[in-house]
Amino acid sequence: MRIRRCGHLLIEPREQIEFSLESLADGGDGIAARIELYALAAHLDAEVAVNADEVAILNSLTAATWRDFDALAAEHSEARLRGLLEKGLLISDAPEFATARERDETLRAANWQPHAATAHYFGRWRGVTSGDDTDNSGVTTMRDLFARLGAPPPHVLERVPKSERLGLPQPRHTPLDDLLARRATCRNFDADKPVDRAAFADIMHRVFGAQAAYEIHADNVVIKRNSPSGGGLHPTEAYVVVQNVDGIAPGLYHYHPIDHALEPLSHPSADELRGFIRMMVAAQKYFGDAAVFVVMAARFARTFWKYRNHSKAYRAIILDVGHLSQNLYLTATEFDLGAFITAAINEVEIEQAFGLDPLIESPLAVVGFGHRGAECVTFEFDPNRAVWPEGVSQPR
Numbered sequence: 534m535r536i537r538r539c540g541h542l543l544i545e546p547r548e549q550i551e552f553s554l555e556s557l558a559d560g561g562d563g564i565a566a567r568i569e570l571y572a573l574a575a576h577l578d579a580e581v582a583v584n585a586d587e588v589a590i591l592n593s594l595t596a597a598t599w600r601d602f603d604a605l606a607a608e609h610s611e612a613r614l615r616g617l618l619e620k621g622l623l624i625s626d627a628p629e630f631a632t633a634r635e636r637d638e639t640l641r642a643a644n645w646q647p648h649a650a651t652a653h654y655f656g657r658w659r660g661v662t663s664g665d666d667t668d669n670s671g672v673t674t675m676r677d678l679f680a681r682l683g684a685p686p687p688h689v690l691e692r693v694p695k696s697e698r699l700g701l702p703q704p705r706h707t708p709l710d711d712l713l714a715r716r717a718t719c720r721n722f723d724a725d726k727p728v729d730r731a732a733f734a735d736i737m738h739r740v741f742g743a744q745a746a747y748e749i750h751a752d753n754v755v756i757k758r759n760s761p762s763g764g765g766l767h768p769t770e771a772y773v774v775v776q777n778v779d780g781i782a783p784g785l786y787h788y789h790p791i792d793h794a795l796e797p798l799s800h801p802s803a804d805e806l807r808g809f810i811r812m813m814v815a816a817q818k819y820f821g822d823a824a825v826f827v828v829m830a831a832r833f834a835r836t837f838w839k840y841r842n843h844s845k846a847y848r849a850i851i852l853d854v855g856h857l858s859q860n861l862y863l864t865a866t867e868f869d870l871g872a873f874i875t876a877a878i879n880e881v882e883i884e885q886a887f888g889l890d891p892l893i894e895s896p897l898a899v900v901g902f903g904h905r906g907a908e909c910v911t912f913e914f915d916p917n918r919a920v921w922p923e924g925v926s927q928p929r
Contacts, residue, residue: 728777
């Protein structure tokens, strides 16, 4: 059997604070700190606790060169080597360790920059209900936050005295300003009012559709969307959850940007769909009544093909999602619909529902849209009253 170290590996020293009676007896503060070591390897499902001896073994091996297990066992403890194999931090060519080897090879082939892979993979949520947690905490408004956390950082940054500022001409007003004024995150959707199929199609095409496709040469086609993208690569896929659209069955779909068509994936029952939506947006109940949800999932290889192991590649992918979300807000607003975006999502459950491998393709955010409800039950930030007119009460 041959072994090597896994391709992407970060070791994190984590400080644990404990009460110490011995420290207190010696006149100290009664607090003792100890260091625990954790291995973060993106090809594994979770972080792994390790000790200093195991770290020393990992540090003595490379990710590129295979070594004979028996020869290494003469240098290191065989039990420790096998322990690291079981943890998936050492990779083996033996069939019994095939799962870790295949995941490690998938990660290597994807051209991830190691720090970006670690940040992405271990930033994914599973089973988080942040909406419920917020409600149960009693901190649901800005006033609650102020009372709990104190004053936030200043709302603007001032680098020079007011007397030194160079005033600019007053901005000219255009129809786009009216549209932008009505652009606000919606938290009050009408669950009973379906979105018109034509409006749904218009929004999907304007935001996620290919406005043009150009074949540079064989096997190299680029598309144009109505938003910028790093390298012109457009790595973001649109996975659609339809809840209430005229003429389209509720369910899970993939949007084809060139054919401007939905690819049906599954049609769960109404209760199952409702439960999935709740889990998808981490129990943020004010989003649950939207008619349409779009999971914006990054197809990493599309960007990493050009920017291989690049320190800025992951950042460019995140920017891609931001550009798309703003276009969705503006387009939905033009059609008198409300829209939202949230990064507080349970990526693991979404990946499982759509059959995504997180090392290859994974959600970064969820956007949605639908008709606003008649009442403002949950606060929406609309200080200019462009959405909710004067006289409509808003919770604070």
